[in-house]
Amino acid sequence: MDDLIIYASIGLRIVGVVYSILLLYRVEDARFGFLTAMLTLMTARQAATLQTGNPGIEELPGLIVSVFVVLTVFYLARYVEQEAEVQRTIRAKNDRLRTFRKAIEHAAHAIFLTDSDGTITYANPAVRTVTGYGRDEVIGENPSLWKSGEHDEAFYEEMWETILDGAVWDGQIVNERKDGTRTWVDMTIAPIVGDDGTVDQFVAVDTDITERRRRKEKISEQNRRLEVLNHTNEIVRDVNQALVQADTRSEIESTVTEEFANSGPYEFAWIGTRSVTSDSLRPRAHAGIDEATLATLQEGFNEDDEDPISTAVRTDTVQITPCASADGEWPTRLEASGCRAIAAIPLTYGETGYGALCVATDDDTAFESIASGVFSELGRTIGYAINAIESKETLMTDSVTELEFRIRDGGCFSTEMSAALECTLDLDWTTPTGNDSLIEYFTVQGADPEAVIDFADGYPALSDVQQISEDGESTLFRFDVTDSCVAKTLGEFGADLSEIHVEDGRARVTAHLSSGGDVRAVLEALQSTHGEIELLARREKERPKRTLQEIRATLDERLTDRQREALQTAYIGGFFEWPREQSGEEIASVMGITQSTFLQHLRVAERKVFEATLQPDEPESPETQ
Template sequence: MNAIIALSIGLRLLGVGYSILLLARTRDRRFGFLTLLFSFMTLRQLLTVQTASTGLEELPGLVVSVLTLLTVYYLSEYVTEENALKTELRAVNERLRSFQKAIEHAGHAIFLTDSDGTIEYANPAVESVTGYDREEVIGETPRLWQSGKHGDDFYAELWGQITSGSVWEGELTNRRKSGELLWIDATIAPITEDGDVNRYVAIERDITERKEREMRIEDQNGRLTVLNNTNEVLRDINRELVAASTRDEIEATVCEQFASSDLFDVAWIGSRGLVDGTVSPHSWAGSDLGSLENHIEAMCNTDPTPVEQALEGQDPVFTDVEDDRLQTVGKKRCVVVPLAYQDAEYGVLGVVTSNPNAFDLIERDVFVELGQTIADAISAVESKQTLISNSVTELEFRLTGIDEPLANMAAQLDCTVTLEHVVDDGDEEQVQYVTVTEPDPEVVIEYAAEADFIDTIEHVYTHEEQALFQLSINERSVVTTFAQYGASIESFSITGTTGRLVAQVASSNDIRSVVNALRTTYDGLTLIAQREREQDIQTEAVFRKQLTAALTERQREAARTAHFSGFFDWPREHSGEEVASMMDISQTTFTQHLRAAEKKLFEALFDRTVAT
């Protein structure tokens, strides 16, 4: 065996071993094939050993062995690199699968578009955000769910930014498939290749709940601002009402406070005429008289007018102001508030604002209470003026068939009913002392038991043909109506269906408004006389002086001794007999003097006017 053959056989055996080793390590079938190849080549070389004459004949076989062994080596290197690439590819594919799962399970809508905006891919969350199935949106553009809330300039700026290669971030208002609006937080990024944009990826997050919460908070803040401004106006009005001493001051204060607020533009107070119902302002702020009159005329073109609705319904009326004659800008709203206190009307308050939502943020009851407060203040100052004024206007009325408790009693019993005194303790019910002529007391009591407006009746006494009763009246009467307008009743008597009433009103009050209001309340009331009179202002000192002058010396002594000896205390510290002994007179004489003094005191307290 020559060296060439031996070397060839060795190389082939090495190739078999090397191929088997690589096959075992890589499990690659290509090394199995090479193992068989080397095995057959080795077997052939062994079979030709005896027949080969020279080694030169086996030189090509040696070359083949070398080349085959080199093939195994390079194949092993290739397989190693191939396995490394496969491992890396599997890792990449695993990351891609994880990324795909993340996109598929993302709570945000994610979609890919081509350079024209046509959607090529959409994850399942697109359905929860837009309402469209992912199959419905593929092949469409995002214009499918545009709401129309953004203009062309908005989208032109958006496209300009992303086509330039920049990322766009912002909020969009879109419309779901169901038609409802939604707010999204969107990020749109371009995908570039070699510097050119060939795709876009968009991520949209539904922020509707957050936006609605923000809008609720903003709305609440707006409401708080309006309420704070309104409360400030109301506080200022209430503070000024306490200091006002006349009706003119009250009305001017209310109008000025509203007009000076940033929330309101114009305020006015007026009343409707008795004949044609025309509304005339008598106090205003924020506008000139001519413009205000034109505005009121335009506002009252409807039938019924807002003023009529407010006064008849005793509830605020809100209306649009469509004319441009007021000195304000833009569309305006107006509220007409009735000024009423215990069924007495003092006109209406009108407030105009350019804020279309101003009145929506203020509860209706606030205006109701405001109207009652203003009317109460007017009633109080007018009543006060009547009590303290030196100059009063005496009004005499004829009553014919009026609907009023005492008038109904006189008409039903065909008798004469005269009001003697009224006690008003602030409750809804009112106690009236009346004398009834001719009918037996039992007849009057029987009538009162059937009358809905009389809660209780008490027969006090009967003198000749007149019986005095104490009545508890539970509905509005002419007495309370006059008192509400600041008038004090001097006398009131009615026989059958006709009667006479005399009242006094301070001359400084608006006599015409009082008369018109009373005539509106009672159809059967007619003014037959109006007289100006001077009355004495009875201070406490004057009252004491007049009462002291009316009492005799013995009456003053009896009253003074009884007071200081505790005769009026309960239990009494001294009896009438003991007080009489102190005065060195009989108990009968003491009682006569004391009762005479008490009678004069009560006459001074109760006989000056019937009701105030």
């Protein structure tokens, strides 16, 4: 029995030593080294006892001790394993924390923590990039440090209510950097709830989106401008189509103003001219604005000599003026009507002006996307349409305005020739050539034909002169005028030139303008090119209905410029007289063409004249087109 106890004790101790050595090797814990040494000594002692032959029942406590020691090793091993697992978990969490902190430290977003009162307790380095402040400058401060004043108190109250209720606030905010510049920030604020369920901290993540916002705004602005441009182009197309169908100037003006007032970003539009008797602005047509408001604006424009309308008419250039950059009374009144910018578009045809189209908008940047050339082309198109209507009305209407005026100074070859050669000139006929020049036939009295030709050869505005015929003291000349002249200026306004008599360097002119025509514009155009103009009379006349006028209108539509010139030159040169005063070859020489070409033009012109008189209601045949 004693031997069994001894051997059992020794066996347990050996098992304990081996197990302890294995654990020591496995976990390298000093506690297992101590147990290993103690168990080794105890085993050696037990073995020594066995060798001396003195074992006994007294070895039973040693066996019990061996059992407890082995159990201690076993449970210590389990404890060490659990402890190692805890340490591994702690190390893993610490590693994650270090990684998380490193990520926060290197993040491009500004991240900071605050306490429940909003005081910043932590900030990563990116705070400097977003706010301009260093992390040491913001810790202990409140985020109101970069408050821009862009948002009202209600904005911040709503933000605090959200995060204090435990919800996440996300939105965009305008902050002010340390250097005073404004920056757009995408901000997310999340509450951190403590163990007791109350919010004790907040974490905020800020991202600078200024450049993104600018790009977005730039794209939005480009889209807005493109939309405005598309609307304007649609208006221009609609206006062009309407101009073709219009029968009167009033219809043209009403159509144009209505198209602008009913489309795009434009609030209202009107067409204005300057009064003949006074220098005040006189609206001719308007849309999108009541007469009382327009009258108020009219007073504001009349008080300013440099208003956009006057400048546009005077310089023949489009004037786009925001109210914010203009002085005077009219910007104040325009803003009071709800608009912030105006475009004044001159309506012109050649050198002739028909006032200005004024377009108002409540967006002071609406005109920036539209090239001034678009408005300029529109103004010329409208001017051309008005000129065509008035020219037609002058020929066809029974009611005309007769203007009689005197040109005192030079400015045209006829007055200067009269003064230089002490002769008189009477206009017989004018013919356009289609290349910006004009053929004028004058009967000259009191001057030697050679002197007239010498004067014309040295006059810059005359490219050619031909003596057509001579009858005693009177000589008929053909002048090719390349510069501005009275007939050309009046023609641009659709006026019908009735008479020009030039004597002593002064010209007395009689012309017919359609009723409602812009007399002031005619006189201003004449004065700008021909010096001092004296209006002798202005009469409203009822012209008797004459079939001849209808025939002339029909012929003007059918004859080409060359055909008309051939017909008129032949008529004035006596080609149709019997016997002929000039031959076809002589007439062709005057025109600067061959005889065969002259005869071809003349035959076609004669056919068209016969068709217009004998068959006025029949359509023009293809052969005569």
